[in-house]
Amino acid sequence: MSQRFQDSDSDQKKLNQNVRPISECERKRERLYDVTTDVVHVPVLTCEGLxxxxxxxxxxxxxPGGxxxxxxxxxxxAINAAYAKLWLDDPRFQWAGLAAFASKTVGCGLLHARDSIDKIQKEYEASQKIRQPYTLSDLVDPNKVAQHARYERELEAADDDNPFWSINARLPGSSRSLTQEGLLYVYEKMALGNTTLFLDIYPLHLFYAQRGLNEFEECLKKRESIYGHPKFPVxxxxxxxxxxxxxxxxxxxLGFEALDSGHLAKSVRHLANHEQRNILQPIMYDDWKLDWLLFANHFYYVTRISxxxxxxxxxxxxxxxxxxxxDDDxxxxxDSSPLADLSxxxxxxxxxxxxxxxxDExxxxxxxxxxxxxxxxxxAGQGVR
Known part of the structure; x- marks a missing residue:
């Protein structure tokens, strides 16, 4: 079993047994069935508790901190690093090693979307400065002339840095262009999928690493019952x-059974199927707007007709x-087909x-x-820069 995560008293306790000696447990006088009696409150380590x-x-x-x-x-x-540490701690967690790279790629996409949104905004703000009305007196004012020249240089630099300069249409009253809205939508959806998948699958690895397959199988069906607890919100x-x-x-x-028996590639296939079909499909790829944006991106990249x-x-x-x-293996x-559909x-x-x-190879x-x-x-927190 993993040693990295043995930082809780419960890691050393037995499932379905009391977590402290009965002699140390709280005793109370309570009335039960019309009889006053001593009651000992014995905390037991349950699947739900784990x-x-x-x-x-x-x-x-x-x-962190809620x-x-x-x-x-x-x-x-933080997610990338957590996946990577899982694999470094136990290389049998091959899905986690692959997930470290896949999640890093999501981070690269987030970075590209955010930078593109910022570049569009910078170009827009520079263009608004240059469009300020000028009076005849401004044309002979050295300070105004110098200011206008500076604004022109700023706009030229922003145009050069903004690959979306020609498709920056905005609806009346909107604070963002249509392109920015699309980029922001993809940005938020990628972040949602990245976070949700982590909260689903990372605890599964921790449970297996610490408690082993038998208790994992015994407790798996009880996991969903911890949601909605008023004292311990999820x-x-x-x-x-x-x-x-x-x-x-x-x-x-199936994935953790394969892992436990040493069939790592088979384990990855099962966990990848769970990841894509059960988690990411309903919260990301069943969204027609995201699908259209991803399809358009792939189509234009492959055809280069944009x-x-x-x-x-x-x-x-x-x-x-x-x-x-x-540029190696x-x-x-x-997919190289322009009609390929990631959704x-x-x-x-x-x-x-x-x-x-x-x-694996x-x-x-x-x-x-x-x-x-x-x-x-x-x-170590590197990679997405």
């Missing part, structure tokens, strides 16, 4: 109707700590499983050292 412990450890990563990390990029770095960023908390989908147990081809980003996974693509691409679960699973196979070969160093970099 799930609360491991769920709270996941929450400590993304919501407050969700407001900046999705900073939150993503951080869950989506509505229960959209995605219920802690549902014991078949692929979860008037501004550099704005579209490739859909790919780079098995390295950096955002920039590496550590980069796995989605289609079968097409997306083919991409995910191809990345999983590549990760590289771990078995001479590139393992490169992958391990990249995961160490991610664990």
């Amino acid at each position: 799930w609360r412990i491991y769920q709270s450890r996941a929450e400590d990563v993304v919501a 407050e969700l990390i407001a900046n999705p990029i900073e939150r993503n770095r 951080q869950w960023p989506v509505d229960q109707q959209e995605l219920g908390f802690g549902v014991d989908y078949d692929d979860i147990l 008037p501004l081809p550099d704005i579209a980003q490739p859909i790919e996974l780079t098995l390295a700590s950096q955002c920039k693509r590496i 550590r980069t796995v691409t989605f 289609d679960i079968d097409q997306r699973m083919a991409f995910v499983l191809r990345a999983a196979r590549q990760f 590289l771990l078995r070969g001479s590139s393992r050292g490169l992958l391990e160093q990249s995961i160490r970099d991610i664990a």
